[in-house]
Amino acid sequence: MTLTFQPVRVVTGSDEEGLLVFDGELRLAAVLTYLSEQYDGISGHWYLEAGFGRLDRPGHPTFADLEEAQRWINQHLAKEV
Amino acid sequence: MQIAVIKEGQDVVREGDRPSRSCLLLSGFACVYKVTGDGKRQIVGFSIPGDIPDLQSLHLKVLDNSVSTLTPCQVGFITHDALRDICERYPRITVAFWRETLVDAAIFREWVTNVGRRDAYSRIAHVLCEMLVRLKAIGLAEDHACDLPITQVEFADAVGVSTVHVNRVLQDMRADGLIETKGTQVSVPDRERLKHVGDFDPSYLHLEQDQAAA
Known part of the structure; x- marks a missing residue:
């Protein structure tokens, strides 16, 4: 599925740089936030701030880069319930 | 009581075990936890010195949770035979153990409320x-x-x-x-x-x- 990303600022207190992620039908599927320097091993990673539908699940993962985030999102959007 | 020093991040007992002894935490921090089918850990309580986090195994044969050290710990293992003997001879200790497990249950109730509603x-x-x-x-x-x-x-x-x-x-x-x-x-x-x-x-x-x- 082709995902579309749209930059957005997120009010999280510290990490503001984020992306809205839309699915192939341009429905909002997730919000990703870029982790700033305050996180020991995972600064610079992308964090699943919020997921909707099949992406609404406990345990918000972090991704080393956007490609990894995209793979994970596609995988879970495609998953049969 | 057999005393052991256990490194941090080690399981003292695991879910599914059938222990013949319980562990008294003498020093250090430990946690009681469960793991979901897909591998996610839920810590259901923190244990501190003086706690016997698997006291229930005296009466419940199969452990339904694991206990892991969070820091290096000194742990005293007391056999269930010894615990049963103590309980038969000293009713006040039996009452204290019972009270301890009831307080544990109260803490679990509070944690369910905490995780579910705050x-x-x-x-x-x-x-x-x-x-x-x-x-x-x-x-x-x-x-x-x-x-x-x-x-x-x-x-x-x-x-x-x-x-x-x-x-x-x-x-x-x-x-x-x-x-x-x-x-x-x-x-x-x-x-x-x-x-x-x-x-x-x-x-x-x-x-x-x-x-x-x-």
């Missing part, structure tokens, strides 16, 4: 309050401060949010003047405020009046 900020404040009161009761906390070697990953697994979220909440708490941290030392400048934020009432710990005043 926001992350309150959840963490609540657990901090609980640890301060319990540690003070055994002489391991000053009025406003204690050594709390619990990592952000462990906090996250205890309150059911991500490590990123715990990191942010702790940053917010520092910025709001609720806590001060230095290494593993946590101090609380205003306990009443932290209790208010954490919706914390120590009644569920069933401590004596003076201990609960922490």
